[in-house]
Amino acid sequence: MPGGGPERARPPFRTRDDGPVLFELEDVTATRAGRVVFEGLRAGLADGVTGIVGPSGVGKSTLLRLLNRLADPTVGTVRYRGRDLREEDVLALRRDVGLVPQLPALLEGSVADNVLYGPRLAKRGADVAGSLRLAGLDLAFGPRRADALSVGEQQRVMLARTLALQPSVLLLDEPTSALDDTTKSAIEATLRDLRDRLGLSFVLVTHDLDQAARLADRVLVLEPGALREAPAAAAPNR
């Protein structure tokens, strides 16, 4: 881990039937732009890598935003490791449950400025080189201007700056949607590496069922009002 934090290796992946539940959604209703996105959603997301797929507009991104409280449900409760999210300190929660948004949204300044941003706010030290390396970038990127990078590189900087906070969970919103096939494969390899080396839990939202199957231990399909197991054909095949 960047900065060499406490050992956070966790046991091999266990399903929610026999392992710890990371997130629980209890009768959750969410609205966006005055429209009900989903209603009465009940689900458990286990430790490990959960892929969430579904057609656009069904509320995948909205669901992700509920997990680190960028938004709150209008009705219902979301629990993180058994605790109501509303009882958590919201800033500490967001550092522990890091969200990487769909489109790059970097700050002005250098790549290093971006990587150091979160840790500085939290008054922590950070290992820029280590975070960049984990995201598949070398240290030479540090002084480069963030807005002069390619979209794929920006996506990696987004990942690096979230990793610099040493989160235990990563929420990934369509991490490769803006990328070409080559870059997409490279990012997927980076994500697999993070999963295997750091034992991070991911909640990965994607419209690409194959990608979910390649990366996730368990794939759920978000349908209007329900989060279901993916059909067997789409089961993880790694």
Add this chain to the structure above:
Amino acid sequence: MTAAIQIGLGDVAATLALVAVAVAVAVWERTDLEGDIAVAAARSFIQLTAIGYVIKAIFASDSIVWVVLLLAVMVVFGAVTARARAKRVPHAFWTLLFALAIAATATLAVILALGVFPTKARYLVPVGGMVIGNAMTAAAVALNRLGDEIHDAAARIEATLALGATTTQAVRPVARRSLRSGIIPLIDSTKTTGLIFFPGTMVGMLLAGASPIDAVRLQLVLLYVLLGAVALATLLAVLLSRRAFFTAEHQLREMAPPQSNLGA
């Protein structure tokens, strides 16, 4: 002021010839502005004549109560007008009302405390009017920019919140740019005053027969007063408004689309 000049209604009517030039240009070039020009000329005549009589009455009474009342009315109209420019800012009217009232009160209090002007309607009404007018324009520009920037930069602001930033930290670059956009026009016009244009007060004093040096000194006093007032009003408007975009849990509220016709 020494020899005040006399201007009759006939003189005013004569200058309508130049309004006719503006209308002719509009008709000739089909800019579709002739109606607006006519409305502007008529409204300015009615509004200024009305306020002229109000001010005349207030000067005659020389009562501070009337001065305060008139300035309060100006603050309310200023807030209503500026709100129309700040359509994306929640509760902009109350924020603007507060910002303009504080800016006007603080500025006039400092001027009086320094003994620059005596506490008389003849000084407080025009200076107060200038302060409120300039503060209104600057605050409106800043809040308009704030609303647009937060709307356009929503993804970046949320990405910053997702890294554990507080509302204040996440909105800081946007708030800074909004503040600059409100204050910079006055700074620029203050920098170029005397070189590119003669400000209104100085022109008025020269026309009224004052000595150029007196006219310049009064103009300088007003420019410096306006800088302070505009900075204060803009700062208050931006600081108070930025919170309205977020919840107490550091979440960016969903933004309503701008309302199309807010009555000004």
